Amino acid sequence: MLALCLSISSLSAQNYLILKLADGTNNGTLLSNLNRITFSSGNMIVKKTDASFDSYLISSINKMTIGIYSDVPNVPENRTSLAVYPCPATDHIQLKNAPDSELNIRIFSMDGKVLITTKIVGSQAININSLSRGLYLMKVDNDILKFVKQ
Numbered sequence: 001m002l003a004l005c006l007s008i009s010s011l012s013a014q015n016y017l018i019l020k021l022a023d024g025t026n027n028g029t030l031l032s033n034l035n036r037i038t039f040s041s042g043n044m045i046v047k048k049t050d051a052s053f054d055s056y057l058i059s060s061i062n063k064m065t066i067g068i069y070s071d072v073p074n075v076p077e078n079r080t081s082l083a084v085y086p087c088p089a090t091d092h093i094q095l096k097n098a099p100d101s102e103l104n105i106r107i108f109s110m111d112g113k114v115l116i117t118t119k120i121v122g123s124q125a126i127n128i129n130s131l132s133r134g135l136y137l138m139k140v141d142n143d144i145l146k147f148v149k150q
Helices: none
Strands: 002-004 016-021 026-030 034-040 043-048 053-057 061-067 083-085 092-096 102-108 114-121 134-140 143-149
Touching: 026 053, 083 143
Parallel strands: none
Antiparallel strands: 002 034, 016 026, 016 061, 034 043, 043 053, 083 092, 102 114, 102 134, 134 143
């Protein structure tokens, strides 16, 4: 049996163990909740400080990293269909090339917190006055876009 010990204090800015599994899902465990990771009989066992544990088949783990974990999917590159304008924005944003149907909108901070949830039709304006200056992610149905608030 092989044990992997992590020094939590040296990883204070990177706070999660992130596993990308073969089925496409991601699992994140807060490093401060980890007690020990062991490998035994083709399994990786993540033991937590509350005495609970998670077990994964090693063959089902595509990637293991330590970093910031978010439920926001990766932002696709080279988006040509939907676009957010104006960017940077001050008080509202709109969608370019949006279909004339109802769209579910969720705006996320970069740490994955949902800040705004709304529905719009077509290129209807979305009020972003409540947001601070910064970079944001917007989920439009199944598409992810990014924009900057000034």
